[in-house]
Amino acid sequence: MKAVFKFCCTSKDGEEKEEKGEEIVKKKTTEEEKEMARTISFITGPQLLSLKRLPTIAVVDVRDDERSYDGHISGSLHYASDTFSQDIPKLLHEVKGKETLVFHCALSQVRGPSCARRLANYLEESKEDVGIKNIMVLECGFNGWEASGRPVCRCANAPCKESESA
Numbered sequence: 001m002k003a004v005f006k007f008c009c010t011s012k013d014g015e016e017k018e019e020k021g022e023e024i025v026k027k028k029t030t031e032e033e034k035e036m037a038r039t040i041s042f043i044t045g046p047q048l049l050s051l052k053r054l055p056t057i058a059v060v061d062v063r064d065d066e067r068s069y070d071g072h073i074s075g076s077l078h079y080a081s082d083t084f085s086q087d088i089p090k091l092l093h094e095v096k097g098k099e100t101l102v103f104h105c106a107l108s109q110v111r112g113p114s115c116a117r118r119l120a121n122y123l124e125e126s127k128e129d130v131g132i133k134n135i136m137v138l139e140c141g142f143n144g145w146e147a148s149g150r151p152v153c154r155c156a157n158a159p160c161k162e163s164e165s166a
């Protein structure tokens, strides 16, 4: 399984934390992999770059403090992983009308997939039709996005109001 989670990511400060978390992901694979495969898919940076102009897509950054000093994907919402579960109702209110939610953290190995799964489980349990059709995770996360030269916004707004920024 290791190769699946290691392929193209550029590690920065978040590396140690994410490496430890990788162990958690590996232990969960048996029963949860099926669940995740059914409801959550991955999207690459180039795919997201072309899709994110659509009005029906929302990017959800679940990094914690790093967002404030590392910049962020323009137009992204911020729901820190620490408090994600309790903020799900607020998130659903904020993304009304969106069909696709793309989650990411620094590397999208631990916090991003975990929050995406928490949302998928929440929707499954609530049976509420909120119009969300796709729950996705950005491959390699923010660090991969930034390392390949894609636009990073450094504004201090939450949510970010920029639609495109260099």
Ligand SMILES: [Zn+2]
Pocket (backbone or CB within 6 Å): 072, 073, 074, 075, 153, 154, 155, 156, 157, 160, 161, 162
């Ligand atoms: Zn911004």
